[in-house]
Amino acid sequence: MKTMHKEHTLTKNQQIIFDLIDKSPEPMKAYSILFNVQKKGIKAPLQVYRALDKLVEIGKIHKIESRNAFIACHNSSCRVAKATAFSICEICEKVTEISSAGLSKYLANFKDKDGMKYSKYNLEFFGLCKKCR
Amino acid sequence: MKTMHKEHTLTKNQQIIFDLIDKSPEPMKAYSILFNVQKKGIKAPLQVYRALDKLVEIGKIHKIESRNAFIACHNSSCRVAKATAFSICEICEKVTEISSAGLSKYLANFKDKDGMKYSKYNLEFFGLCKKCR
């Protein structure tokens, strides 16, 4: 017993789909994932969506909401899908996960007018990446 | 000539759809909007989506990306759909536009690791509203 929280051992489908997304240089859409894993025996949308749901839940991947696409988590500070921030290039669609202690601290401590705090958030910045400017 | 920026006079379809969203206490989904405006002669999804696109573009409404739903803008400080922030209750799905000078200033000035600034962003906070706690 050495870890605080359970290590999620991925199931076969979850592992196949995670590996694909993790290798991809850009966010992947569900049906593109489906197309790419059909040779591995995953034939139906639901098999993909179920794996995606679980992978999002345990924080291995994130959904880019404005793009309906999924990206592997490369940010140790996003505590299990609770707090995510991305930059998105509006020309080339490159997406980068933002890893800023300052930003996550600011947002984690943000209180609205009623004094309410929110432990979970998703932030998407839009602009032009270096290449596209 | 008294205003700096053009006043967008809404077209008939845009006005019908904006009025509906503006009256709604909660974000509305496209096909729910369609159902509600069919009696006014708007019969096809595209007519709805085109009006929605335009209303989003001119900042009269915002899209709640995580919900695929649309809400009227009640925040004078969101400069034409460029910078939006919402709180979303995960139980009752109540959505509130956040109007915080501090937050918008912080995000407008946020620079990533490469020193890049993003003028446009969308932030969605999740939690439980007062009623649901």
Next chain:
DNA sequence: ATTTAAATTGTTATAATATAACACTATGTA
């Protein structure tokens, strides 16, 4: 006033994204 460009409309069809329902299988654990 007439022309022209730009935006909007109406329409049919279809693409893309996502879930319901059900029977079955694997896995962990009491």
Next chain:
DNA sequence: TACATAGTGTTATATTATAACAATTTAAAT
């Protein structure tokens, strides 16, 4: 073993969104 929980495979369907094209309206610029 038996029980609960999570995952699988499958078919069907629901939900969200856009393509393509012809017609019409609007704005503004001669």
